[in-house]
Amino acid sequence: MNKFGAYLKTTAFRNTILLAIGAVIAVVLIAFFSLSFYTNHGEGIPVPQLKGLPANKAFDILKDQGFEYHVDSVYQLDKAPGSIIEQDPDAGTLVKQNRIIYLTMVSGLAPNISLPDVEQTQYISAVATLKNFGLKIDTTYRSDIARDMVLEIQFGGQVIKPGTKIPKGSTITLVLGDGAGASEVEIPDLVNQDLDAAKFVLHNSGLILGEIQYRGAITDSNNVIVVAQSPMKTDSAIKVSNGTRINLIVTQGKKSDGAN
Structure with missing residues (x-):
């Protein structure tokens, strides 16, 4: 045991250890540089910028630079059909010639x-x-x-x-x-009313102004009265559904005195 301990302290032992460490380092360096040489480490062609280009132009660029490509398509409302929206690898990445570049193109056909x-x-x-x-x-x-x-x-x-x-x-x-339901409203009597007043009544009643037929020449649009309406209130028809259209026939004239 004393002899082994004494050997560990000798120059010969230290030289042996140093030679072993040096041999390991040499083997690692040789392997690293050999692999780098074999694979052309650090060398390659930069991937071109393809996003945003029309697909045909992107394909031509890839062919000219010796790349292969694979295309998937998606549909997007806010993108121009036929444009490239994604690429892998990203632009500027160094890759080998003949590397496959994966592209995503906007489809023009809505699914x-x-x-x-x-x-x-x-x-x-x-x-x-x-x-x-x-x-x-x-x-x-x-x-x-x-x-x-x-x-x-x-x-x-x-x-x-x-x-x-x-x-x-x-x-x-x-x-x-519309929240009004199928409720019914009473049919208003619009005959002998000014046209503007009749429109106001219909709006407030929840009814809709339908077709207006003009009887005779109208020379003063401020003096137009209703002479007939459809539907109109009768003994058998007093109410209509909310939202019913009321058609009017109007003529030139003024509301008669004493009319409601």
Whole structure:
């Protein structure tokens, strides 16, 4: 044991250890530089900037610089069809010639989606759901007690049901309740009233001004009176539904004295 301890203190032992460490370092350096030489480490072609370019132009650039490419397509409403929106590797990355560059291109064909079920839901909730499906929204109202409730959905003037396939990005119309319900109002007597006064009465009654027919020449638009209306109040018809259209026939003249 004393002899081994004495050997550890000798110059020969230290030289042996140093030679072993040097040999390991030499082997690592040789392997590193050999691998770098074999793979041309640090050398390569920078990937060109392709995002935002038309696909055909991007393809030509890649071919001219010796790259291969693979293309996937997605549909986006706010991007020009046929444009490149993503690339991998990023622009400026050093890669080998013939490397495959992965591109994402905007498709010009909108995919079909299934209309989500938003009937009998409130407008705000329905809009949030429909926008997540990439749909545009228009609205119209119908007499119904449920205010801002989606009563039905229309596309191209036709009623469509949940699950119907329509192109993403399409504009659909939500038919909403106006909160008035199916309540009825009394038919006002508009005969012998000024036209402006008749319009005011209809608006306040929840009725809609329909077609106006002019009888005879009208030379003074400030003096026009109603001479007939449809529908009109009768013994058998006193009320109509809220939102009913009232058609008027008018002529030149003034409201008679004593008329209501």
